[in-house]
Amino acid sequence: MLEFTATADLSNPDIARKYDHKLLFDYPLRQFRADGYSKDVQTLQADLPSFDRALQAILLSQYRRKLFEKQGLFIKPVILFKSKTIKDSNVFQEEFTKQLKTLSVDTLERLKQHNTNTIIKKVFDYCTLNNISLDNLIEEIKVDFDEDKQISVNSKDESETKQIAINTLEDEDNPYRAIFAVDKLNEGWDVLNLFDIVRLYNIRDAKKSIPGKTTMQEAQLIGRGARYCPFQLDESQPLYRRKFDKDEANEMRICEELYYHASYNPRYIQELNTALIEIGIKPPKTVQRELNIKHSFAQTNFYKSGFIFKNEQKKYNREDIFSLNRSIIEHTHEVKLQTGIVKQKKAFEDEPISETKVETKNKEYQLLDFGERIIRKALNKLDFYRFNNLQKHLPNLQSIKEFINSENYLAKIKINVKGIKSEIENLTPQQKLDIAIDVLDSVSLTIGSDKVEFKGTKEFKPFMMKDIIKNKTLNFALDDDISDKETGRSMLNATETNYPLDLTSRDWYAQTDCFGTSEEKALIQYIDSIYENLRQLYDDIYLVRNERHFKIFTFDDGRPFEPDFVLFLFCKKENLICQYQIFIEPKGAHLILQDEWKQDFLLQIRKLAKIEQLWQGREYNIWGLPFFNKSIAEQDTKFKEAFHKFMD
Template sequence: MMVRKTKKKELIFELFDELKQLDMDILNEQHGWELPQYIIENLKHEPRSYQSEAIRYFHYTQASDTFKFRKPRQLMFNMATGSGKTDLMAGLILYLYKEKGYQNFLFTVNTNGVLSKTIDNLTNAQSTKFLFNSNLEIDGEHIFINQISGRFPDFPNKNVINIKFVSIQTLTNDLFTQAENIMSLKDYQKTKMVILADEAHHYSASTKKKNKAELEKISWEKSLLSLLHAHVDNLLLEFTATLDFDDETIYQKYRDKIIYRYTLDSYIKERYSKNVRRIQTGNSNEDNMLSTVLLSEYRRKFALEKFGIEIKPVILFKSHKIDASYEANNLFNEMIDSLTVESLRSFLISQRRSVSEEQSHTLQLAYQYYLEKDDLSTVVREIKRGFSPARILNANDSDSGSKGLLETGQYQALNSLESPNNLYRVVFAVAKLTEGWDVLNLYDIVRISNLGKMNDKRDAKSTNSEAQLIGRGARYNPFSLNQKISYQRRFDESDETASLLLETLHYHTLNEPQYIKNLMASLDKMNLATGTDEKNPPIEIKLKPSFKKTQIFKTGKLYYNETEEIPDSHYVNLRAYGIEISKLANVTYLKSTYETAYLSAEAIELKTSQLRGIDIRYFKKSISRSNFFRFENLKRYLPNLKSMENFWGENWLDLQNLTLSVTTEKETIVEDFSAMEKLKIVDNFFNLLATQIKAGYRKARGTNRFIGYPITEYLVDYRKRIPNYDTAKHSGSFIEQKVANISFEKFDFFAYQSAIINRNEENLVNAIANHIDELREQYGDVFLIRMDENMLKGTDKVERLKLHQFEENPREINFSGFQPDFILLLQNKDYYLQIFIEPKGEQLAEKDRWKEELLSYINDHQEDLIFEDEVDGVIIKGLKFYNQENSKQILNQLAQIALEKPHFGGNIKLDLF
């Protein structure tokens, strides 16, 4: 009987999708909004691009006219494990304090471990994990972080951010309790606050059987909603990496509340994580333990000997049951204690024979490293010292137990494993560390099997927690190299395989087929890209000798448009930024509450009136409250500004002739506005102006001038490693990265002998091959070139082979430029035709739509293209995105451009040039 494959449900998140569209909309009045300096300067870690984007999306919900009448109060940040959710929280706290006046924040989570860790993150300036800068300052005033242990103050002190930390269990119990120094629901009704709910997947009951755990979730969920509705201005911001969208109830709950998603596959693809490799052997637990210790020491020694870097790799031994974990701990201690030079040498020889390179190339490197040493006594001595019982943490005690981690002081050690003063190398655990454990130098996770009082049949099935733990261990461990610290992987394309040791997490397991099958399913579900630890050297990609002999290789050129710096002298007034001050001076100010407006069945009638009685004092007061309009900051964007007095003058604000107008509800009497309301309107005006200035200030832009770069200098042999992933099959990144080295020796029109490409790109090459004879009827030379990003990596040339926007008013501004994946070169006696081609799967097309629009713009503005060289007959064109679904249309477009026919095989000529 044939099994029908079920298509994975397409997930729609209305709010997130709307915000993505709004972010690309140049008509969005908040377009160009950048993360404020007060956030960047007050955070310990520079926000990553996706964290900045998440805060920008949140800003839209708070400030964009799109959300004027429906400000969402409950929002979910669905962020990958290890992507810095608490850093994001810290940024949001600063934003809400400065922009919205929130001073009270309530942090809640379901475990004491995460609670204690977050207290350190957000309040303990002495901790290495503190996420704010020690001198927290906004608008020139020092800001204090105050941990609240009881009630929030009725009247918060100026320049103070109050944060109360409480477990969800305690919070739920306290809400309906009247007692001294305990905040009941009645007390919370007096407090305007933001609720920060971490590990929020614990607060949603599923559609499954309502057992005790599910009923507890219902209770917690009700508590959070009670707090949200206790005050009309309260916000509930939820954070988690783990939401089960296969559960219909959970999907329906959050589909319109997710404000931002940053998935594990994106996290790994963008190199913010370690790579993850699985090592599956037929070893015993004891052999696995010793192999991992040897690998850990090899990792440490390689970093020191090769790069002069001191790292302390940590190993986690993961068991399914507590008694098994303790047994493994004892077994480990006995193994280290009994290790001798003779037993180690015998082990290395045996393992090198029994563990194949297909099972683990990395272990083979480690075994070889030790076997080449004449004296193993130093190795044994270092292992006994580095992995002694004093260097082992056992994390199995419960939070409430008499010997819990929190009580014994080991909790701090567990959350500071990267510290040079922390000597722990090994952690034994069951489930304690799957959430909230901040560790960067975890490099090996070892699954312990078949130990304990009994074999648990659930052992092979309980892989979700293992997958979560792998995701947590994949956090990147930054290190300094050539006096530079990188927070992203550097060695993905390194010729030296051993360098990958510093950027790879290894998950060690016995070769149990059912367990491995279940684990891979769990990794798939999380979109966590992993692969086996087999040998994977970079592949040499070479130009064909036959192509190097052609005239097009010897004398031909590749054409890309030039960029130009925008000189500071260009920015002499606001018009140079594309700002029409008369249009900007119309400010919308609606006094109705958004609840009333949103629930109203009738459209609101508006009117626009001039705002009188606004003198310079309002403008100066408003500017004094804004970081952006401080002279030293404003000068970054207005390089020709001489002084703030100059800013008020005719070249800039022209305050003497500036008239603000305000759009309000029809019944509003503008003349009755209070001084505070007038100041708020001026604030809104300056917020709009700041956004427009930042959007209009560019350092460089594309031009319509195209430069030819000699093919002999820019098309070269290169090396590239094939990404080794076999999980995360449902993610767009997996589909994009599932590549192979495809030989194209049979296609004489393909310039390289082979190419590392995905299925969509291979389909494109084959589609062109089907029509190569027809193209050659009109062109003596026809060559297809794969323009790989590795081709000129590490050289200045790589930036030259990029197309840049040069449209007057693009729908979406993008300054980075891009390199289309393929170039089709066609040459006959009359002209030289270069066609840019970009294969793009539908799942990625919308995100990169600006690229397709640029290619179309080139086609539609041929008369505007200028060539730097004195050349005749050079034509530059571009195709729309190619994929399997639109293959026919794109091939028709190619026929129209190259053959002046409506399609291949046709006889009707079109006049295109």
């Protein structure tokens, strides 16, 4: 028996004692948020009437809807309007409906003037860029938020129909965009497409700046609303995790954010933030950093007209499969026949009174020994072996006859049968059929378990460096309990980092700074320490930080991978200019085993990657190195031995 709970307050000694000997895994909300499985939470304060604050939420909601539709996604953003009392909620809903019907361009223009530096400005900019007039926007709002798209869940005696409606808001046939509520939804309500909560009252219940009960309940409501709404822009992106923490300029960033709209009340917002930090849905501190291309690097011929090579993820159509996996063909299946042994014993006595003894023996068969007719009958009894399904896994298979008789498929499968000597020498047709069904059922599980849907191409194609590596605005959560303490901290500032380096004076480093982990900064320091040795062998050297600028894909299953750095080395050999492109991944000790597949891929690249040498007088080479980790002696040695091949 297992218990799953999101509400075990392990800081309470009584609760901690209860769970101490039962706890298998503790995955707190702050780690859930840090791993990207929740929306980011933003607050938007406005010293405006309730309806105007509600209208700002509507504008953001419509903006998200348009962004989702632009990507071909059906995701309907919804808004929760939260009142203090049922009476207040009913009054506001009536006012909301009335004012929407008379909504004017002047009202939107007034909001536009109030929001020259907030997220709302993006809505108006998007409308201007896409030729959406304010008149048209108003008509959309009136239709999308009219009375038929509103639902009130204030009382404790709501109908079953309403209960179903508010718990299926993500369904395509659910029309509701606006939910009006008091406390009805404080517990047990999760909706992934909730993106805005509008607080329609302006009270505080904190004492000595410590959040009170109401504020904590509001924080918990925000925590439920912050559940991530899954979407992908392409198949290489994670479906259930945030994608744009390191791409603040991406317009889809707002689709990973929950906005909490409140009256202008800085003290309340401070108390709410304290509550959100306490429950783990917000980090103690966030910081935005600008990571830009150095002017000196931007002026190089390499950046202006050079290439970075990367491969692609392709749908795996299994066209290269002409047989079953060798592990299936070479495996000997064990089957035990019933022996007919009978034992008799008295109750409460340990030893049997009598026993029928028989002699048992093993005999090895090949499946084809049972005959094609028996095997066909066994295949017909298992749905997996319908030919159209079998061809999904084995697309080059031409017929069931080939499947049975070819040594690439079933013909060589071995079975070790154990049973009474007289029986296994002369198996009956029924016994052969039962054995064949048993073995084929086992084989089907192995065939079906191969879920590879993609592969990374071995061909690495050239892409213009200037189109891939660009300036970026990055967002970091400075949460020492969760992330590497170096994350988000500048290498240029010796007061905030343990790995200071004046990158402005290192022309070989392509960007203005590094805000990465301790291992990533240690790698830069290592390159700096051997730079002069490299300079004796190479004419140009550039280390480029990959802050989600590009992905490469594993050859075996097409998993996306964003190597942290790419080192470019250029030298002249006779009449050739040689370019080495080297992928480097610093890795913390706690992640080396977990991410071992990345290291395996990096080490495959040199042997398997292919580049068509299209430019006369130039030679391109791609390498990957073992993980960089300075604290594990064995890993450090592996990396340096591989790296020093460039200095031999």
